[in-house]
Amino acid sequence: MSNEQNQISHKKDRKNSTKSIDQRLEKLEMTLKLLDISFDELVGLVTYYRAEKQKSDDPMERSGQLKWNLDKLMLEMNLNIDQVATIVGLHRNQIGKIKNHDFKRTDLKTIERISKGLNVSLDELFRYEKDDSV
Template identity: 35%
Template sequence: MSDVVKRVGDRIRRLRKDKGLSQEQLAELSGLHTNYVGQVERGEKNLTIETLQKIVGGLGVSLEELFRYLDPMERKDTLGQIVEMLSERSAQDQVMALRVLQTVLDWEKSKD
């Protein structure tokens, strides 16, 4: 399969794990067979839009969230580097990084 199919499968796996779901649970929530979910996550199946809609429904995310950060950003400015680093981390790590950033910005604002 193509690289994009593999990246979509990896993204689905990451979102599923971030939500604490097993493949079996995601399959049940999505109305799909467990083996099919495994094939999707391994990049062995080329998905239809309808199947993607079922999977994001099972995950409780939007299509936009599924595809967010799927491709590396072309601009490698500081913001792009931050987004790229965080996109590879768990949701819990992203929340922690947001809290740290907010603390730094609040501290900076209080100096004025």
């Protein structure tokens, strides 16, 4: 194959690849509309699902990452429970239950309010970053 034919072949491959990505994005947008959720919500749900699926005996690795990440955010933002409750529009007891790892009944809407109020993604609230120094 000549150099010119090779270049033409690569251009076609890139064009098909771009078309494929565009088609996938279009399908994703349609799916999100049907589910009536944002992309951020989808990422948060997937992250939450993965955390649930990868539970272990180590409490730091459980889906309770929400509690640990909320603590970390509150420290970084220099906020107490009352301030967080006011910012996100929830009762301080709801925030306290999450901080005390007692959030069995916490629904996605509550978590979304925390996410929006603290201006962080759902992914950031559930993200697990293993600390190898411990």
